[in-house]
Amino acid sequence: MTGQHLNIITHLTTHFGATPTLLWDPNDEDPQVGCAYFPAEKTGRPWGTLCSVGMSLTPMVLDEHAEDTDTKRAEIVVYVKEDEPDLDDIANKVRWAGAFPFLQEPQTFLGWGHTVHLHDLFRDSELTTLLTLSSIVTADNEPAFQIEGDDVGFIWLTFLTDAEYALKKEQGVNAILDLFGEHQHPVTFDRSRKSYV
Template sequence: MGLFSRSNKIEKPKVLLELRSPNCPITAIVEQDNRTAYFYLFGDNDDFGVKSCWIRNLSKAPEEIEVKLMEKGVPPMLTKEFCKFPEGQESLSEKNLEIVWLEEGDGAALLENGEILCIIPSWGGDEGFLGYARDCTGQGNFAWELSEDNEMRKRVNNAVSFIKEWDRDENPFQSLQPKILNYYEDIFGESEKYYAIDNSEWPPKGLYVYEGEEKIVFATVAVSLRPQPKIEMYYEDPSKVNRIELGIILRLGLTNDEVNNVASLISGITAIPWDYVTFVGEGHTVEFQTIVSEKFKYAVLTNKLKLLPQMNVPAFGDSQTNFLWVVPVSDREWAVMKESGSKVILDKLDTIGEEIFSFERQEVV
């Protein structure tokens, strides 16, 4: 008869719901067999991997962890000690379920008739924590209790509101874009060039380009609509650094092709946080291989150089927007930053004045 009798045969899990993140290369899936239901996040890259959170047991909870079943790849039931309903609950019905992605795009919640069943935040899968579940009590092996005062409830509600805002007559982009453009034009001047840099994907974002008498300014528009992934794992107050806009100032003299190339590279940097489920911030370095210069293949992101304008871009939501200037650096400068941190090179760049705007400048190492 095999390992299991007919009465307790474990069925193959059925996928009830599946939804791709609107921002990140991650897919959320709800699976259920005849014993238990789980919520999963599957990342396209190995760094993210697979994250899971127990939702509920459908039959009587075991006293101990089902180690032997886990070794066979069978999703385990939550033990009785941590079950709010130790006798089990009804099977989940697909028609009552909804997946809501958090605004960052790297975490998600599962709702049943509008009520939160479970949440996998960005730190799910770290140090024994998998996610929060409404029907768990205490800190179980496969889920932790989702208490009424859990801050994640507010985050999920904010995400639901953010999604609904895109159906209004004036969506978030239509509201934020003119504010940012007006701000840039007040500081630098009225621009005749504006690029859409979203590749026709949601959410919209753009690039302001202003050619002055001596310099050309590039600055992104509405990248800050989305908070960056993963940042809350490293900062106590993510709201100060999780939304970004980027810019670069260069000396005049670029050809149209070179302007378009720089615009394309800036656009590429704005996609890094969501494409790679990471974040960019002060002192971080990125690839920046332009057709303008062979020597400067990288860039450092900063707002610490004295000559660079200190920007106070109109913010979206409760966060402030962290404006980072893109400053090209050479292979050798990049190597020093990688070895010793960015400050060493930034301090030296601060001593060369307006040369920081030139691809012809001397290296500072």
């Protein structure tokens, strides 16, 4: 864990109003992305929050498809129920997603409405695809801090099934958001969620 990572943890501690109870160290090789867990009982939120640590150290390469809300520096968040049995599993997905833009050739970015199809994400789950959105949580919807003068925003990581991914490719992300609204898609991660399509 570098001084830069500790600086991000300090910013996240201020933002979430609590120190994390679990830390997954950054990967040894670049990009170095770790993960921190902020439990509900410490933050006063109704759910726990997993947040990447280190994604924002490297600016993403935004292109002409970037939305106004996309920031070149960001950290990934996933909201989880307090009784979530396998935080390691989700933290690994958070760390992977945080490194993803920098492992592409050429480098890219994650922003509003992006999907990454991965097949088997979680054991005994229909979820196969990462979907990145602006956070549904108002407090996490604005840039949280700055690094080198750049705003750092949060990217909410949620997950789709194969059928939902096909719908998104065919009709766009707004079709997914309509589905989420119809089915009262939970803020918190649910690996056992059935497809809305």
